[in-house]
Amino acid sequence: MNKNNRLQNALFYVVVVFISLVVLFPFLWMLSSSFKTQTDIIAWPPKLIFSPTLQNYAKVFGEQDFLKYFINSTVVGGLAVGLSLVIGLPAAYAISRFTQRRLALFILLARLMPGISFLMPWYIIASRLDLMDTYVALVLSHMLIALPIVVWIMSAYFNSIPVELEESAMVDGATRQYAFWAIILPMSGPGIITAVTLSFIFSWNNFMFSQVLSMEKTKTLPIAVYNFVSYAEVDWGGVMAAAVAIMAPAIILTMIFQKFVVKGLTMGAVKG
Amino acid sequence: MASVDIVNVKKSFDRAEILRGVSIHIQDGEFVVLVGPSGCGKSTLLRMIAGLETISSGEIKIGDQLVNDFTPRDRDVAMVFQNYALYPHMTVAGNMAFSLKLRGIDRAEIDRRVARAAEILGLTALLDRRPRHLSGGQRQRVAMGRAIVRDPRVFLFDEPLSNLDAKLRVAMRSEIKDLHQRLKTTMVYVTHDQIEAMTMADRIVVMRDGRVEQTGEPLELYDTPANLFVAGFIGSPAMNFLKGTIEVADRTGFVADTGTFVPLPPSPTHGELAGRPLVLGIRPEHLRIADGAAGGFEVGVKIVEPTGSETQVTATANGADLIALFRERHTVRQGDQLHLTPTHFHLFDGQNGARLASVSI
Numbered sequence: 001m002n003k004n005n006r007l008q009n010a011l012f013y014v015v016v017v018f019i020s021l022v023v024l025f026p027f028l029w030m031l032s033s034s035f036k037t038q039t040d041i042i043a044w045p046p047k048l049i050f051s052p053t054l055q056n057y058a059k060v061f062g063e064q065d066f067l068k069y070f071i072n073s074t075v076v077g078g079l080a081v082g083l084s085l086v087i088g089l090p091a092a093y094a095i096s097r098f099t100q101r102r103l104a105l106f107i108l109l110a111r112l113m114p115g116i117s118f119l120m121p122w123y124i125i126a127s128r129l130d131l132m133d134t135y136v137a138l139v140l141s142h143m144l145i146a147l148p149i150v151v152w153i154m155s156a157y158f159n160s161i162p163v164e165l166e167e168s169a170m171v172d173g174a175t176r177q178y179a180f181w182a183i184i185l186p187m188s189g190p191g192i193i194t195a196v197t198l199s200f201i202f203s204w205n206n207f208m209f210s211q212v213l214s215m216e217k218t219k220t221l222p223i224a225v226y227n228f229v230s231y232a233e234v235d236w237g238g239v240m241a242a243a244v245a246i247m248a249p250a251i252i253l254t255m256i257f258q259k260f261v262v263k264g265l266t267m268g269a270v271k272g
Numbered sequence: 273m274a275s276v277d278i279v280n281v282k283k284s285f286d287r288a289e290i291l292r293g294v295s296i297h298i299q300d301g302e303f304v305v306l307v308g309p310s311g312c313g314k315s316t317l318l319r320m321i322a323g324l325e326t327i328s329s330g331e332i333k334i335g336d337q338l339v340n341d342f343t344p345r346d347r348d349v350a351m352v353f354q355n356y357a358l359y360p361h362m363t364v365a366g367n368m369a370f371s372l373k374l375r376g377i378d379r380a381e382i383d384r385r386v387a388r389a390a391e392i393l394g395l396t397a398l399l400d401r402r403p404r405h406l407s408g409g410q411r412q413r414v415a416m417g418r419a420i421v422r423d424p425r426v427f428l429f430d431e432p433l434s435n436l437d438a439k440l441r442v443a444m445r446s447e448i449k450d451l452h453q454r455l456k457t458t459m460v461y462v463t464h465d466q467i468e469a470m471t472m473a474d475r476i477v478v479m480r481d482g483r484v485e486q487t488g489e490p491l492e493l494y495d496t497p498a499n500l501f502v503a504g505f506i507g508s509p510a511m512n513f514l515k516g517t518i519e520v521a522d523r524t525g526f527v528a529d530t531g532t533f534v535p536l537p538p539s540p541t542h543g544e545l546a547g548r549p550l551v552l553g554i555r556p557e558h559l560r561i562a563d564g565a566a567g568g569f570e571v572g573v574k575i576v577e578p579t580g581s582e583t584q585v586t587a588t589a590n591g592a593d594l595i596a597l598f599r600e601r602h603t604v605r606q607g608d609q610l611h612l613t614p615t616h617f618h619l620f621d622g623q624n625g626a627r628l629a630s631v632s633i
Contacts, residue, residue, distance in 0.1 A: 168418075170324070170345060174345060
């Protein structure tokens with residue numbers, strides 16, 4: 001390696017570090033604030049060196065019923081993703097094999113439309129059917145987030161699986177449904193992991209539907225952050241600590257499955 | 273085992289007609305190869321026999337059963353695909369056992385049949401491997417094994433060798449032929465490679481543009497092609513063609529549009545054909561070097577390709593390229609002038625391409 005190359009390398013890392021800092025800044029700021037006292041947080045100029053405290057986390061897990069919100073988020077996300085798989089996998093397969101591009105686009109539209117446009121109908125439906133503050137309403141509304149992701153990712157994934165595999169299974173004596181179940185699904189692990197990870201995270205992070213459709217009983221994590229905001233003051237330390245606690249599962253999930261997620265998202269992109 | 277009857281079968285996708293009325297009778301135990309250029313409808317026809325493609329009109333019978341409306345699973349046929357279509361998450365044994373499990377055959381019988389097929393194909397040592405750990409040739413064998421274990425009424429092959437390298441292709445060619453001789457099951461084989469068709473088939477069906485151009489035994493097609501298309505498609509290097517007319521006045525011979533005069537011995541057919549637009553067809557191995565300048569037509573040698581067993585000479589006669597194949601050794605060099613004469617030739621109608629006469633000299 002010559003001098004020129006080494007210089008280029010060094011420059012490359014400087015740029016990478018700079019971009020990472022810019023992107024990660026809000027996150028780092030949130031992380032550090034979660035360990036600060038209220039006084040340190042609002043101090044000017046901002047304190048880079050401070051004595052860290054765990055009192056915010058103690059509040060999150062002690063004073064607030066965080067476990068309940070955590071369970072609510074998990075149940076809502078889990079059921080929404082699970083049901084989306086049950087409906088979305090066969091739908092994606094049908095879209096892929098019978099080339100229903102228009103239908104796929106229509107489903108994607110549900111994802112592209114501002115979620116707020118669904119809010120009023122959902123509110124009216126839930127209140128008329130007496131479903132406010134129930135898992136049913138929340139899970140159904142979160143499926144609006146999860147289902148398009150599942151359908152979209154999985155139909156691209158199924159496109160990359162040669163159609164001859166089912167044809168071969170059908171000549172071998174399988175029905176199309178059985179070929180899908182016994183041949184195509186077992187091969188679709190990476191795609192399903194991608195779809196599950198992404199749709200679960202989107203559901204996990206969703207604020208709007210939960211804010212309108214849930215009350216005390218089914219409140220999810222992003223709404224719980226609001227508990228630290230009161231008329232009189234905003235408990236920034238509590239907000240930050242709660243935000244970190246909410247983000248942690250999503251980040252861990254992404255780190256574990258990022259290999260699959262990248263693979264799943266680029267599937268079909270490379271194949272003309 | 274069963275015969276296959278294809279009666280006036282048509283297929284169209286939207287407005288495009290893929291098959292324009294195809295009728296083929298395949299006998300019980302016969303090895304029939306469907307051959308033709310890409311887009312001729314041969315794969316579509318095979319998929320229609322398998323039940324993977326619907327039939328727009330006409331009839332397909334397997335044995336004496338009309339199978340038009342049967343799903344693939346009810347037709348009792350086995351198919352080997354071009355890309356093998358092995359189930360990647362199953363072992364070799366699992367791939368072969370899949371169809372038997374679906375039929376509810378008991379475990380011991382499945383094991384026995386898989387073991388037997390593996391033995392026939394030399395796969396015994398690979399039974400626990402997954403497809404991704406196999407070479408192309410081995411995958412091809414597994415695909416065949418999957419078909420063999422079933423003991424189906426008909427085997428269907430869709431260009432099974434085109435993903436293999438040249439050497440393996442030749443080896444697998446004889447293996448499939450050997451397999452047919454042992455199993456004696458009806459086989460329908462699709463390929464675009466006329467060499468595969470010639471070497472493997474009991475009978476060849478040459479297709480073009482959704483129609484059958486000619487059906488016959490390999491050498492029958494080679495010796496008496498029905499028309500220009502079959503004549504040009506079967507045989508490698510391909511038959512030489514010259515457009516022109518027969519002349520019987522002062523000299524007897526074929527006058528090509530390019531001006532080349534090919535002297536031909538007198539024959540009663542010449543008189544009938546004289547003056548009509550014709551195409552003269554001469555296979556490369558049916559050209560020999562004439563004894564004297566008077567006995568042949570002059571060509572200039574462009575390329576000489578000796579393989580040891582034979583020598584292929586590409587030459588040009590008034591701008592038209594010809595290929596000649598010599599079994600005997602000649603000292604021919606690029607730029608030489610030669611006089612060639614046919615030992616056997618065909619005459620085709622210049623308008624519709626039908627073969628009118630074949631003459632040996």
